[in-house]
Amino acid sequence: xxxxxxxxxESYELVTASGIIITVSQNxxxxxxxxxxxxxxxxxxxxxxxxxxxxxxPKMWGGMRTYLSTEFPALIxxxxxxxxxxxxxxxxxxxxxxxxxxxxxxxxxxxxxxxxANASILAEYNAISGAIADQTAIRSLAELxxxxxxxxxxxxxxxxxxxxxxxLDKELATITKDIFFEELPAVLDAADIxxxxxxxxxxxxxxxxxxxxxxNALGLSxxxxxxxxVLVALKWSNSADDVRINKFAAKVKxxxxxxxxxxxxxxxxxxxxxASPWQDVVAGYGKANQARxxxxxxxxxxxxxxxxxxxxxxxxxxxxxxxxx
Numbered sequence: 026x027x028x029x030x031x032x033x034x035e036s037y038e039l040v041t042a043s044g045i046i047i048t049v050s051q052n053x054x055x056x057x058x059x060x061x062x063x064x065x066x067x068x069x070x071x072x073x074x075x076x077x078x079x080x081x082x083p084k085m086w087g088g089m090r091t092y093l094s095t096e097f098p099a100l101i102x103x104x105x106x107x108x109x110x111x112x113x114x115x116x117x118x119x120x121x122x123x124x125x126x127x128x129x130x131x132x133x134x135x136x137x138x139x140x141x142a143n144a145s146i147l148a149e150y151n152a153i154s155g156a157i158a159d160q161t162a163i164r165s166l167a168e169l170x171x172x173x174x175x176x177x178x179x180x181x182x183x184x185x186x187x188x189x190x191x192x193l194d195k196e197l198a199t200i201t202k203d204i205f206f207e208e209l210p211a212v213l214d215a216a217d218i219x220x221x222x223x224x225x226x227x228x229x230x231x232x233x234x235x236x237x238x239x240x241n242a243l244g245l246s247x248x249x250x251x252x253x254x255v256l257v258a259l260k261w262s263n264s265a266d267d268v269r270i271n272k273f274a275a276k277v278k279x280x281x282x283x284x285x286x287x288x289x290x291x292x293x294x295x296x297x298x299x300a301s302p303w304q305d306v307v308a309g310y311g312k313a314n315q316a317r318x319x320x321x322x323x324x325x326x327x328x329x330x331x332x333x334x335x336x337x338x339x340x341x342x343x344x345x346x347x348x349x350x
Contacts, residue, residue: 028234038073063242087136088161111228124221188299192290244310
């Protein structure tokens with residue numbers, strides 16, 4: 026398991042608010058280095074970065090499998106057990122998604138970083154029969170990436186992401202899936218709707234690596250893991266449906282988070298790449314980290330060029346958008 030992308034970055038070339046170009050690393054501007062790994066576009070313009078490369082074979086195993094609802098319990102069992110056992114073999118990856126294709130379906134995206142089709146860490150997934158489609162095979166990374174494009178792409182589609190995190194828990198995975206399908210009828214009449222809820226895992230090895238290279242700004246800790254990272258992803262075509270579709274996603278999130286709170290398994294962390302404009306990502310890193318990020322921003326950008334003049338993405342004080350209309 027190779028950790029979050031930001032934890033593999035060794036250095037950044039950064040254009041600062043003053044126009045000076047600097048190289049930022051653990052040993053050069055270490056406070057900026059910490060902030061850039063999770064703090065968004067609030068500190069400068071990154072024009073180049075270097076990452077620690079990981080040598081791999083030319084090909085690997087992976088792909089997507091699709092199942093009907095009869096296999097949902099077995100899929101959730103396999104998802105949970107793989108997440109809990111990540112330390113045994115860090116080469117496996119999973120995303121378990123539930124969606125609608127005229128009926129309730131599940132898709133699991135699986136990868137194994139070596140060209141091995143029957144890795145023991147994936148035995149539970151491989152034992153689940155009844156897939157109505159199976160794309161898994163040994164391919165190049167480029168080929169596997171192209172397969173992910175799938176039917177949810179195309180010109181003219183609108184998109185919404187909403188995210189949250191909770192302690193990895195089999196019952197909460199089931200509850201989240203059930204809430205999604207319970208609320209789904211409210212938006213199924215929207216033109217070209219493609220709705221899904223996806224479950225990933227911030228595993229113990231991933232969380233442990235957040236402490237390397239001086240740590241990052243995300244506020245994650247190995248003692249809090251493993252975590253279930255949830256994404257509600259929606260695509261549609263008519264702008265008149267924007268508000269109600271985002272309200273649907275927000276309601277799914279609110280109900281699922283409430284269930285986690287009731288079990289004492291909630292987490293404040295929001296994965297920035299999956300967050301909606303109505304979610305306050307940086308606040309989820311914790312008050313201390315948010316205050317530290319603001320202090321670093323003030324040090325290197327005292328007039329707030331990147332906080333106020335650069336539009337877009339997630340800033341250090343509040344969600345990009347206000348309340349949903």
